[in-house]
Amino acid sequence: MTVEKNWQEILTPDEYAVLREGGTETPWTGELIEEKRQGKYRCRACDAVLFASDTKFDSHCGWPSFYAPLAKDTVKYLEDNSLGERPRVEVRCANCDSHLGHVFHGEGYETPTDDRFCINSICMTFDEE
Incomplete structure (x- = not known):
């Protein structure tokens, strides 16, 4: 059995399409867009902790x-x-190499880094603190 076959057994078809095939969920459809509670965001494929709620912000981009x-x-x-066109920067989970989304720099958001990690909801789970 191949590694990709294992992923197909673990993930739903929609999760697989984004996490393993680099797809993108439809904007404004993800379950974590409006999440405001304190906690950690984990990779849906391998459970690695990726982001903390204190770095999440409203960019109004749909993800x-x-x-x-x-x-x-x-x-x-x-x-x-x-x-x-101009290259984008893809973001992947360092633990399992799953596609998460993209990062954009210099868009003028008033954040400490001026980076926007635009991450598909379907790629993450949320653990409330």
């Missing part, structure tokens, strides 16, 4: 947004040329 990961080594970055 949960964070200005920084929990720690620098919790995510990894890949250049994404899939749209054929």
Whole structure:
């Protein structure tokens, strides 16, 4: 049995499409967009802690947004040329290599980093503190 077959047994088809195939959920449909409680956001595939609620902010883009990961080594970055224009930066879980979303810099948000980690809700679970 291949590793990808294992992921297909663990994840729903929608989760698999985003986490393992690099898809994107439809904006404004994710369950964590309006989440305001204190807690941690974990990778839905491997349960690694990725983001903390104190770095989440309202960017009004249709997906949960964070200005920084929990720690620098919790995510990894890949250049994404899939749209054929200026490269984007893909964000992946450093533990299991699942696609999470993208990070954008310099958009003018009043956050400590001026970064927007635009993360698919379907890629995460939430643990309230």
